Amino acid sequence: MRAGEDPIGPSVDQLDLFCASCGYNMRGLSGHPRTCPECGIENTIRDLLLPEPLVTKSVSTLESLPTTCVVGTCTTCLGMALAALAIFNKAPTIATIWVSILATISGAGLSFFSTNAFARSCNHAANWRSLLISFHLVFLAGVATIAAFACALYLSSLLGFAGLLCLSPAVVILIVGSRIIYDQHKKLQTKLRGLQRHSAIKLARKHLERRHR
Secondary structure, three states, rough: OOOOOOOOOHHHHOOOOOOOOOOEEOOOOOOOOOOOOOOOEEEEEHHHHHHHHHHHHHHHHHHHHHHHHHHOOOOOOHHHHHHHHHHHHHOOOOHHHHHHHHHHHHHHHHHHHHHHEEEEEEEEOHHHHHHHHHHHHHHHHHHHHHHHHHHHHHHHHHHHHHHHHHHHHHHHHHHHHHHHHHHHHHHHHHHHHHHHHHHHHHHHHHHHHOOOO
């Protein structure tokens, strides 16, 4: 075996191996042991490979769960809105009633289970609730921006030539709102990556502690 060659094989370089000290993803790095470029701690290949499947699964799950939770919340709100329409309608159809019930129950269940899964995946980090709420707020801001733009377009169509004056503020609302939402989403993604590292560190340390007992 040549100097610097991994004993596990070259394919290990393409795995998501997280530093047990700081959670840095050392994918693509070589050498045995692996020296973390973030904190300088040396990690043996076997210590890194031990928790790799579980850590990778947990980190990838964290990326999708906020979206799943938002979808569940939106489905619940849609079901409740349909239920309200059915109540105030003098002659609600059976289909409307069933759709509202199914949407409310399935949306609430999806939101509940995805929220719990998110909390478990990030090991109940201190800011997991605020981060999940922020994802919902960014989504609502996007819906509000689109609704405001649609209303401005509708008014402009009603007012004819004078309605063209509504197009300028509508375009401004769409551009400014989209930019703000984009910036906030990037900040949330940065915070989510912090949670991923926190989760990776905890899971890796737990497995290493069990191994060395």
